[in-house]
Amino acid sequence: MQDKSFDDLVANIQNEILQQTEEEFGQAFFERWNNPQFMQEMEYPDTSASLTGSCGDTMQIFLKLERDNIVDASFFTSGCGASIVCGNTACELAMHKSLEQAAALEGEDVLEVLGGLPEEHQHCAHLAVQTLREAIRSYWAI
Numbered sequence: 101m102q103d104k105s106f107d108d109l110v111a112n113i114q115n116e117i118l119q120q121t122e123e124e125f126g127q128a129f130f131e132r133w134n135n136p137q138f139m140q141e142m143e144y145p146d147t148s149a150s151l152t153g154s155c156g157d158t159m160q161i162f163l164k165l166e167r168d169n170i171v172d173a174s175f176f177t178s179g180c181g182a183s184i185v186c187g188n189t190a191c192e193l194a195m196h197k198s199l200e201q202a203a204a205l206e207g208e209d210v211l212e213v214l215g216g217l218p219e220e221h222q223h224c225a226h227l228a229v230q231t232l233r234e235a236i237r238s239y240w241a242i
Contacts, residue, residue: 121181126215133181138191142174147242149242151232153227157183161231165239168199175228182221183228188214190228203236205229 122130141150142162150160157179164172173194175187189210194202207226211217217225 109229118212123154125182125217128214129182129217132185132188132192132214136184136188138174138188139176139184140174141176142172145174147239149231149234149238151227151231151234152221153179154228155179155223156226158226159183159187159227159231161187161228161235163194163235165199170194170197170199170202179227180221181226182217182224185214186210186228187231188233189225193227194232197238199236203233205232218234239240 118130118134121133125133141160142164145162147166148160148162150158152158157177159179160176162174162176163170173191175191177183177187190205193205193213194208207222207229210225210228211222214225
């Protein structure tokens with residue numbers, strides 16, 4: 101049986117991490133980090149892409165389409181919390197858009213939804229959108 105003081109210590113550390121994350125990155129980031137709704141590999145996507153950014157994070161985006169409209173989107177990343185949140189936000193922005201509308205998304209669109217990110221994490225937004233565009237390009241190339 102674990103010592104109650106150890107359990108309390110772990111709970112306090114976890115709460116501190118959650119509070120610091122929300123303070124540093126903001127509420128929009130925190131909500132998506134705490135519950136990334138689109139984070140899963142998709143079975144039988146109509147198109148997908150995988151890119152590795154300069155930081156070494158790999159982002160995968162999966163799309164299901166109906167008549168050139170995105171009806172489902174998901175992602176997976178090997179990256180940090182910022183990569184998770186940006187992948188989730190890119191999928192969120194792409195949902196129910198035409199391929200042309202989704203291809204026009206920019207990293208700045210992701211950053212705007214999140215209320216910005218610290219400079220050292222902004223590349224994650226661009227990686228997510230580049231991966232989304234690559235999935236769309238792959239579909240158009242068929």
